[in-house]
Amino acid sequence: MAAQSTTAQSTTAQRTTTERATTERATSQRDAALSGEAIDAVLAWYEENARDLPWRQAGISPWGVLVSEIMLQQTPVVRVLPRWIAWMERWPAPADLADAAPADVLRAWDRLGYPRRALRLQECARSIRDLHDGKVPSDPVALRALPGIGEYTAAAIGAFAFGRRTVVADTNIRRVIVRALTGARFPAASYTSAERSLVASCVPEPTARSVRWNQAVMELGALVCTARSPRCEQCPLARHGCRFLALGRPEHAGRPRKVQAFEGTDRQMRGRIMARLRTGGPAPRDELLLLDPADAPRVERCLVSLVADGLAVVRDDGSVDLP
Template sequence: MRDPVLAWFDAHARDLPWRAPGRTPWGVLVSEVMLQQTPVVRVEPAWCAWMARWPGPADLAAAPTGDVLRAWDRLGYPRRALRLQECARAVVERHGGRLPADEARLLALPGVGAYTAAAVLAFAFGRRSVVLDTNVRRVLARTVAGEALPAPTQTVAETRLAAAYVPDDDATAARWAAASMELGALVCTARSPRCDACPVRDVCRWVAAGRPGDLHAHRRRTQAFTGTDRQVRGRVMALLREALGPVPASAVDAVWPDPAQLARCLDALVADGLVVRVEAASVDDAPTYRLPH
């Protein structure tokens, strides 16, 4: 299966800035953090602006946290931005400002999990690793297991299967990681797969079985965004990002009609270090809220 996918990738790979010849390992890590649950079309301009402003770990480590959160804007839960800055500071303190090319040292960095470490090894350093994101999981579930979608939770057997398909040499393994991921993103999509354009349609067990439905549909839950704590937190963060100074409690109260839910979300944002609550000097006054400095 590998050769057709690699050939397809050579012809159809997207021209993304974090794949450019001049990319840096740090730029690759930034892209991976931004791409978590955020589509490429939103990440690409944000990544370009981010890297122009803070091209290396030392630049981001020294930046005011409030500026980092404003630049993160609407890329998803902003806790990831704080972790990225913590990671930058750790790279500066532990590794002299250079991202390590060792899996164990990558995993020791704040905010870097198994997937991100594997992706950085492959895409930044051209090393062999098992890069298993939702796209690769879906490609292997269909072509090898004959299932519409992988299980909701990644399994040990699934990881072993993915490892078996990774080529032995570093260069080809890194290309395979990118190619299998790209195939899942562009062709073997979750909802409307383009099987007619797939380079491995002839060996796909899911196609051969008549494209059966999702075996795990009963275990998948999708949560609507409207009315959730995520929506409340997003509104609070948007208000504080746009403010020139501390925001009075009355203005924060106006972003959401449910006081109890708003209070719970504010407490969570403060606990996560994303918002600072400045207590009033007098008991007759209300607190104000701002982004961290």
């Protein structure tokens, strides 16, 4: 924090009212905001190192951005890429997806994971068609009200599809900001209001710059300030007072982050059932029970939950199919 005092004066002119409001508050994060020089360094790094992703191209439709954001929820870029391209070709506008058969939507979702997202995306498309004249709303509040769109995604669409100044806080941005300003290796499990103001304090005031910033920090987290093995030697913040680096890259303090088991869970079984339904047409219940002959109750339980989620239906003859 003391290190900030030397740069504070020279960058005062560039600091925003938001930054000042945050820094003047008498809290432990008083000197939190990044310097204007640090922000410049990150933006310059982004110009050089940004990946060429289709949903970032100029002229991309808000719908294309929305689809990418939903697909990217908990799914890496490389796996989303081919599915997004095929998706946009098939359903280039919300109304197109709204009219599709859910079974086709789930098959097109393929193995992106968390297939409830695919269903929500279609519900989202229907809401856009019915409530917003078929056009993705630009208002973050309206976006947030759509199925499958939470705080992060609403902010991301506001920024990347409509060029608004929003506070985007995905896993990458949270990690970069927390490391740079607090020195902790990882953010806390829950996204607190304190952390939110920390992230907000870094967003530049000029709108165009804020959009670029959100994109740049996210990319920095994805390519350099990674969760596992951060490449600090390549980081534009290394010379601008990153606290994590200054403190010698400390280990994670506190409870180890929980890792959800997968092998042998209902989640895995649901995935196996969905994989079968996507490829082979209707499945006799007896066939699905063979997925785990030693634990029929588990298969039954998963079937019930899939039906409850709208991801599967039971036909009159007892076979199971996509909705």
